[in-house]
Amino acid sequence: MSDAITAEGLVKRYGDVTALDGLHLTVPEGTVFGLLGPNGAGKTTTVRILTTLLKPDAGHARVAGFDVVRDAALLRAHIGVSGQYAAVDDHLTGAENLEMVGRLYHLGVKRSRRRARELLERFDLADAADRPVQGWSGGMRRRLDLAGALVAAPPVLFLDEPTTGLDPRARASLWDVIAELVAEGTTVLLTTQYMEEADRLADRIAVTDHGRVIALGTADELKGQVGGDRIELSVTSAADLETAGRALAPLAVGDVQVDADALQVTAPVTGGAAALTTALGRLAAERVTVRDAGLRRPTLDDVFLSLTGHEADAETKETVR
Template sequence: MTDAIVVEGVHKRYGDKRALDGLDLTVRRSTVHAVLGPNGAGKTTAVRILSTLLRHDEGRVEVAGFDVRGRAGEVRRRIGLLGQYAAVDEELGGRQNLEMFGRLYHLGVRRAGTRADELLARFGLADTGRGPVKEYSGGMRRRLDLAASLITDPEVLFLDEPTTGLDPRGRAEVWSAVRSLVGGGTTVLLTTQYLEEADQLADRISVIDAGRVAAEGTADELKAMVAGDRIDVVVRDGSQLVAAAQLLGDGAVVDADRRLIGAPAPDRMATLTRTVRALEEAGIEAEDIAVRRPTLDEVFLSLTDRRPERAEVAA
């Protein structure tokens, strides 16, 4: 069976600006793939090309087995798109919006109505009454957007930053809606700036930066790739932070607010033992010491070569 999405060596320029610079991506059917990248990485550009809204300059792009340039119509029949910005009409109610989308996709009046009801029920929006969307919470709006992108029951669904701007509750609501889709066989490609979102939802993750893939794998593979466990030390007395950081060596990062120093721990237990001893000899009291795996945040920062902001340390 062919893959749901194939992107090979794709370039896209806006004037002089290179938005995509040799992007590669393969997504197997019925999986969730996250494209994770900072502002301006090229996520929306990629989604727009995949959903036939924008033409690429170079490279190969296939969705659901069809070339997006040569067979755009075939692709469009098989995809759904949730854009970065809402597509629903604020003045209309939820059901009215979905009916309108149904009519846009040439469902008959009756079919559009029943499809709207099915989707409202599925996304927990059935009892929102007739109130206009502008009275909805952020999470409800985004779920309605998601419902609208599913009107035609697409094989492949593109979600461009589905939860940006939502509070944790709204985010959790959207996550559970996305999870319920994949059980039904839909392939989902989602873009996000949230590592946690990629970790929660995606089977595989492509970290992109400056229009190309910096790393690809499962969340665990990515964590292992940057290798290296970390050691965290919280000192009791903030005035000893600098001295403690020096003991931990070159890679130490200080978070003054939390009185925390983080550093690489390549040999785990040996690092731990050495650190405990060195702190003791220097007369620095530690409130907490732990060795742990890197977080996805740390992986992301190291892969996209963006250093974490170092808190200012008063010397």
């Protein structure tokens, strides 16, 4: 299996701001790569470089065998891009939008027209196909934008925060579509702020922060990096919350997180169910009323917090000082 996307040491600066600070990544053909990070981590800049919209200040990248700078014009026939906000024409109908994209991929008039209908059907937009996009819902526009990226059936697809701003139902339906594409063998690079999205769609995930990849692996590997299981319990009062936090501290292998709003305590532990029993024993001894308690595998949220959260904290403290 060869690599569909490789990026080596990508650097991009905007004045004093370094958007990308030597970013590396490799995406094998036919896999989904998730670029996960907060706003300003450099996700969109990475996508813009890989899709020939921006030139990197340093480093180089290849997509589908083409250099993104030197072979930019050739590469464009082999990629599809769907952006953060739906780049569709309000005054054109759904069919006209896709036909236009087909013609600009040089598919010819007939094939463009046929392909537009196929995609509208597939994305459940056939009923609205001949209405101007102006009156469409946000979810429908996103699906149309994604359909636009697929007009030429490109082997490599870039999805920049495909579901940001969508309601949960529209998001779930878009996820189904993306999962289908992947099943057909398309290589996908996906950026997202949602752990759930990366967890569900991506084979491998790169956590980015300040323009660098700070962790890389499958969802399970990343979860493994932040330790084993977690005890998560909720209590009934704020006073109990503090006591519970103190009682669990000796058992935890990392920091105990206390969520005052949800009255919830989370502690990373080793030892599985035995640890939970010990914890409950300690809480009973301290006379803490436990409303709910459980042992769970770490989520990507935990990964994200432990990898980027600490750095962000450290930075805040520095500026305070």
